[in-house]
Amino acid sequence: xxxxxxxxxxxxxxxxxxxxxxxxxxxCGRSLPGYALVYETYGTLNAGRSNAILLCHALSGDHxxxxxxxxxxxxxxxxxxxxxxxxxxxxxRFFFVCANFIGSCKGSTGPASANPETGKPWGLDFxxxxxxxxxxxxxxxxxxxxxxQWAAVIGGSLGGMQVMQWAIDYPxxxxxxxxxxxxxxxxxxxxxFNEVCRQAIMTDPEFHGGHYHEQGTKPRRGLSLARMIGxxxxxxxxxxxxxxxxxxxxxxxxxxxFDVDFEVESYLRYQGSSFVEHFDANSYxxxxxxxxxxxxxxxxxxxxxxxxxxxxxxxxxxxxSSDWRFSPERSREIVQALYTCNLxxxxxxxxxxxxxxxxxMPIPQYVxxxxxxxxxxxxxxxx
Amino acid sequence: xxxxxxxxxxxEWITPQSRILDLGCGEGELLAWLRAEKGVQGYGVEIxxxxxxxxxxxxxxxxxxxxxxxxxxxxxxxxxxxxxxxTLQATTYPRALLLEMLRVGRExxxxxxxxxxxxxxxxxxxxxxxxxxxxxxxxxxxxxNIHLCTIRDFESLCHANGIVxxxxxxxxxxxxxxxxxxxxxxxxxxxxxxxxxxxxx
Numbered sequence: 001x002x003x004x005x006x007x008x009x010x011x012x013x014x015x016x017x018x019x020x021x022x023x024x025x026x027x028c029g030r031s032l033p034g035y036a037l038v039y040e041t042y043g044t045l046n047a048g049r050s051n052a053i054l055l056c057h058a059l060s061g062d063h064x065x066x067x068x069x070x071x072x073x074x075x076x077x078x079x080x081x082x083x084x085x086x087x088x089x090x091x092x093r094f095f096f097v098c099a100n101f102i103g104s105c106k107g108s109t110g111p112a113s114a115n116p117e118t119g120k121p122w123g124l125d126f127x128x129x130x131x132x133x134x135x136x137x138x139x140x141x142x143x144x145x146x147x148x149q150w151a152a153v154i155g156g157s158l159g160g161m162q163v164m165q166w167a168i169d170y171p172x173x174x175x176x177x178x179x180x181x182x183x184x185x186x187x188x189x190x191x192x193f194n195e196v197c198r199q200a201i202m203t204d205p206e207f208h209g210g211h212y213h214e215q216g217t218k219p220r221r222g223l224s225l226a227r228m229i230g231x232x233x234x235x236x237x238x239x240x241x242x243x244x245x246x247x248x249x250x251x252x253x254x255x256x257x258f259d260v261d262f263e264v265e266s267y268l269r270y271q272g273s274s275f276v277e278h279f280d281a282n283s284y285x286x287x288x289x290x291x292x293x294x295x296x297x298x299x300x301x302x303x304x305x306x307x308x309x310x311x312x313x314x315x316x317x318x319x320x321s322s323d324w325r326f327s328p329e330r331s332r333e334i335v336q337a338l339y340t341c342n343l344x345x346x347x348x349x350x351x352x353x354x355x356x357x358x359x360x361m362p363i364p365q366y367v368x369x370x371x372x373x374x375x376x377x378x379x380x381x382x383x
Numbered sequence: 384x385x386x387x388x389x390x391x392x393x394x395e396w397i398t399p400q401s402r403i404l405d406l407g408c409g410e411g412e413l414l415a416w417l418r419a420e421k422g423v424q425g426y427g428v429e430i431x432x433x434x435x436x437x438x439x440x441x442x443x444x445x446x447x448x449x450x451x452x453x454x455x456x457x458x459x460x461x462x463x464x465x466x467x468x469x470t471l472q473a474t475t476y477p478r479a480l481l482l483e484m485l486r487v488g489r490e491x492x493x494x495x496x497x498x499x500x501x502x503x504x505x506x507x508x509x510x511x512x513x514x515x516x517x518x519x520x521x522x523x524x525x526x527x528n529i530h531l532c533t534i535r536d537f538e539s540l541c542h543a544n545g546i547v548x549x550x551x552x553x554x555x556x557x558x559x560x561x562x563x564x565x566x567x568x569x570x571x572x573x574x575x576x577x578x579x580x581x582x583x584x
Binding site: 314316332335336339340342344345346347348349365368369372373375376380 | 402424426432435436437438439440441442443444445446447448456457458461
């Protein structure tokens with residue numbers, strides 16, 4: 001709990017919900033009979049409506065990007081380090097919007113929501129959703145908010161994929177695209193990790209074919225394992241060595257048994273079990289599938305530059321040296337495609353030791369790059 | 384906004400509305416001028432963090448990249464002109480880079496400090512010390528400039544690699560073009576500026 005809200009925080013924020021009642025046609029061919037989006041906003045929309053920036057969250061993220069919901073909150077939003085008054089993403093200049101995507105479990109419609117036909121949770125009957133579908137719902141949210149063009153759309157990891165999809169699907173509706181620690185498609189290795197995570201969940205005896213809610217249970221072990229695997233891939237070897245090394249828990253001698261000996265084991269178990277309390281296993285399945293399916297170049301014979309052919313946004317691409325989940329090489333592929341398309345693109349490769357999670361951290365060079373780029377956008381849109 | 388003399392000459396050589404790459408773009412002053420005054424679509428390439436940020440603040444598209452790793456991410460003839468301003472001498476593979484530039488652009492503009500300048504010759508030939516000049520202010524043991532050359536050296540490299548020199552301007556230590564530089568460029572020129580292309584096959 002914050003005894004008092006830090007001066008550089010946006011402070012207390014209240015999520016809002018908008019319900020779209022019309023059918024939403026999805027990329028998979030099915031449709032959703034209406035849906036709800038929960039979102040938060042930070043800062044003030046100017047009279048010209050030119051200073052709005054959309055933030056896209058990653059796999060386990062949500063609409064709560066900054067600030068606190070109440071004085072009882074233990075932690076602020078996931079991008080608190082970078083988003084707030086006077087910060088790299090400056091709420092005194094821009095109006096930020098962050099929405100939880102459908103298929104997730106943080107308030108927007110997802111597999112844990114009630115299926116209107118049965119009145120029971122959708123479970124695995126929920127239609128498959130894709131990055132493209134998410135962008136479509138975000139465009140409907142923009143319409144609802146009266147924002148015809150974003151000054152920028154910004155996202156990290158899976159969020160960065162949504163940013164690229166925005167530039168492809170709605171070329172005139174964003175001026176700038178900021179793609180952080182992302183890739184234009186997953187590698188076989190990435191998909192393999194996702195599949196192990198899904199198998200961990202689906203083979204849990206408490207999974208019940210995805211209808212665990214009705215059984216009053218949930219696949220705790222499976223989801224917890226999935227999170228542990230995910231966590232390993234978000235951190236770098238170096239970061240783990242620095243953080244845990246081979247330290248034993250409490251400095252104790254080996255137990256010569258199978259309980260926790262090392263700090264890293266204890267950390268992973270804690271991450272796994274706490275994740276289970278606030279994340280829905282089915283959502284994890286749906287979101288990892290959306291990650292696997294994302295590949296805008298596939299419709300163009302694998303040529304990413306062709307996929308960007310209609311894009312108009314100016315791009316900033318950022319990668320982190322120790323990120324092996326979405327390595328700098330993957331970002332350079334995006335940069336190369338954008339350059340080939342004659343689009344304005346800037347690229348920064350940040351020296352950082354925190355692996356994929358670096359995009360959440362206030363690394364000085366990262367902060368400088370974002371501040372410089374957004375400062376320029378602010379001048380451009382008179383924010 | 385007024386450009387430094389050597390940059391102003393480069394700017395003059397660039398075709399309006401063309402697409403260019405500025406390697407080692409620094410804080411992007413040349414590109415900013417060209418975008419504003421000549422409608423040029425330009426990208427900077429720069430390795431140093433603070434300069435990347437400064438170029439972004441100017442609104443210049445800048446790609447953080449090490450020139451010693453090559454230009455493989457830029458397609459053949461993907462720009463009209465590739466500029467390498469006062470950077471050639473600091474690269475690990477100057478010849479390879481020059482040839483890469485000629486692959487990416489139809490024309491290249493290269494500028495470098497001339498080690499044949501009388502002041503450098505005086506320091507090495509008479510005083511027996513490694514030269515330190517205004518254009519090359521570093522001590523031999525702490526310098527980014529690892530591949531120094533003279534005007535004659537550069538031209539012989541061009542000759543040996545089928546590179547045609549379209550234009551050359553040589554500036555003296557006051558960054559001026561005088562009759563003396565024109566007469567004896569390798570002796571009185573401190574900075575040399577070249578416009579080159581590959582010989583048509």
